[in-house]
Amino acid sequence: MTDWEGPLSEAFERATTYLQGLPVRRVGPRATAGELRQVLGGSLPQHATDAQEVIAHLAKGVEEGLLPSGSGRFFGFVFGGATPAAIAADWLTTVWDQNAGLYAAAPAAAVVEEITADWLVELFGLPSGTSVGFVTGAQMANFTGLAAARHAVLRNHGWDVERDGLIGAPPIRVLAGAERHDTVDRALRFLGLGTSCIVPIAVDEQGRMRADRLAEELTTDQPTIVCAQVGNVNTGAIDPIEEICRRAHERNAWVHVDGAFGLWATVSPALQPHVRGIENADSWATDAHKWLNVPYDSGLVLCAHPEAHRAAMSVRASYLIHDEHGERDALEFNPEFSRRARGFAVYAAIRALGRDGIAEIVDRCHAMARRFADTLAANGVDVLNDVVLNQVLVRFGNDDELTRNVVRAVQHEGTCWMSGTTWRGKAAMRISVSNWTTDEQDVDRSAAAVLAVAERLR
Numbered sequence: 001m002t003d004w005e006g007p008l009s010e011a012f013e014r015a016t017t018y019l020q021g022l023p024v025r026r027v028g029p030r031a032t033a034g035e036l037r038q039v040l041g042g043s044l045p046q047h048a049t050d051a052q053e054v055i056a057h058l059a060k061g062v063e064e065g066l067l068p069s070g071s072g073r074f075f076g077f078v079f080g081g082a083t084p085a086a087i088a089a090d091w092l093t094t095v096w097d098q099n100a101g102l103y104a105a106a107p108a109a110a111v112v113e114e115i116t117a118d119w120l121v122e123l124f125g126l127p128s129g130t131s132v133g134f135v136t137g138a139q140m141a142n143f144t145g146l147a148a149a150r151h152a153v154l155r156n157h158g159w160d161v162e163r164d165g166l167i168g169a170p171p172i173r174v175l176a177g178a179e180r181h182d183t184v185d186r187a188l189r190f191l192g193l194g195t196s197c198i199v200p201i202a203v204d205e206q207g208r209m210r211a212d213r214l215a216e217e218l219t220t221d222q223p224t225i226v227c228a229q230v231g232n233v234n235t236g237a238i239d240p241i242e243e244i245c246r247r248a249h250e251r252n253a254w255v256h257v258d259g260a261f262g263l264w265a266t267v268s269p270a271l272q273p274h275v276r277g278i279e280n281a282d283s284w285a286t287d288a289h290k291w292l293n294v295p296y297d298s299g300l301v302l303c304a305h306p307e308a309h310r311a312a313m314s315v316r317a318s319y320l321i322h323d324e325h326g327e328r329d330a331l332e333f334n335p336e337f338s339r340r341a342r343g344f345a346v347y348a349a350i351r352a353l354g355r356d357g358i359a360e361i362v363d364r365c366h367a368m369a370r371r372f373a374d375t376l377a378a379n380g381v382d383v384l385n386d387v388v389l390n391q392v393l394v395r396f397g398n399d400d401e402l403t404r405n406v407v408r409a410v411q412h413e414g415t416c417w418m419s420g421t422t423w424r425g426k427a428a429m430r431i432s433v434s435n436w437t438t439d440e441q442d443v444d445r446s447a448a449a450v451l452a453v454a455e456r457l458r
């Protein structure tokens with residue numbers, strides 16, 4: 001009989017030890033790449049090894065090379081951690097091993113994604129009937145949303161891009177903020193549009209697209225996609241989305257919103273005014289692995305025009321079984337074919353937290369970001385942005401070198417972990433509060449550590 005218990009109980013033991021250790025663990029890797037190669041490497045295994053032994057060896061080998069992004073004192077990039085229900089559902093997703101491309105291959109996964117899709121649309125306040133794809137991340141959500149946009153704007157100009165491709169098609173213009181995320185450019189490359197189709201729209205001092213500048217570019221009758229942003233990756237700034245949608249729609253342009261983390265602001269009654277009018281867009285990209293704190297990888301694409309979404313993604317093949325009763329086939333909404341049943345973890349996360357719990361995470365992260373900014377500012381550190389969401393940009397002594405050195409030294413010190421960035425030509429430390437466990441104590445300890453490091457280096 002197969003020994004399931006050995007490797008799985010080994011994994012369980014190690015998982016709970018890791019998770020319970022997060023609050024006291026040093027926030028940063030300890031091992032170098034060379035040391036990790038030393039422990040984990042060796043020649044290609046010729047013979048079998050017991051599964052439990054393999055798991056123990058793997059877990060031990062990677063231990064010193066893990067970046068504890070689940071810690072309440074991890075503020076790097078915009079990562080977020082993972083809630084217990086989401087982690088457990090993700091484990092079972094692996095155990096069940098469903099190929100969730102088709103209803104026929106994974107009925108429960110399809111129904112769970114259908115239910116979760118409806119919850120998400122309601123949670124974000126988007127038009128009912130909005131279609132949803134459970135993708136790997138906001139990169140592929142941007143790709144999928146922009147694929148639907150490409151279909152729709154070309155169809156409106158009498159061109160079938162799925163059949164005829166882009167050679168000879170009317171050229172598409174993509175109007176996007178100068179501070180857009182790089183995954184937008186990358187999605188446009190994947191879509192065969194290239195980056196030269198982008199018309200960068202000037203942004204204000206917080207990185208928000210200027211709607212007046214957008215209006216100046218919205219004058220032609222060319223197929224046009226407007227790519228707005230809710231949650232600038234540096235400042236957290238939110239584009240004036242209501243006005244962008246209004247002006248774009250007057251010119252028959254499609255509005256795609258990159259809301260990788262910012263779309264979750266719609267769930268917070270306190271933050272909702274910042275995203276007013278977001279429901280008027282045509283497609284939205286967001287992540288569950290960021291602010292909802294679902295384990296990697298988990299992104300979401302939502303589209304107000306399911307027919308465009310489907311036209312861009314769907315596939316028919318003679319050997320596939322498409323459900324006769326209209327059950328959900330995920331490959332109608334996803335760029336993948338075979339795929340992991342990502343909906344289970346999102347379902348569990350939403351069910352465990354409820355709307356109130358999700359709003360509470362968003363509000364607390366926002367409050368903790370403000371607390372971080374206020375504490376540092378009170379001690380003479382320059383805060384470069386308005387803290388509208390969960391992002392804080394700070395700079396030390398108005399000095400690039402000192403700022404970069406503080407970032408490096410803080411990473412080395414180990415109380416907390418944050419990354420650096422360059423904002424408007426100046427080096428900055430970037431603090432992102434995206435973890436569901438981050439509390440006042442985490443912020444106060446981390447701010448004290450940052451201030452101590454900066455004092456030492458000054």
Ligand SMILES: *Cc1c(COP(=O)(O)O)cnc(C)c1O
Binds near residue numbers: 138139140181258
């Ligand atoms: C993180 C991020 C992305 C990319 O998301 P992935 O989940 O890494 O694919 C895109 N846009 C913005 C604004 C982001 O913050």
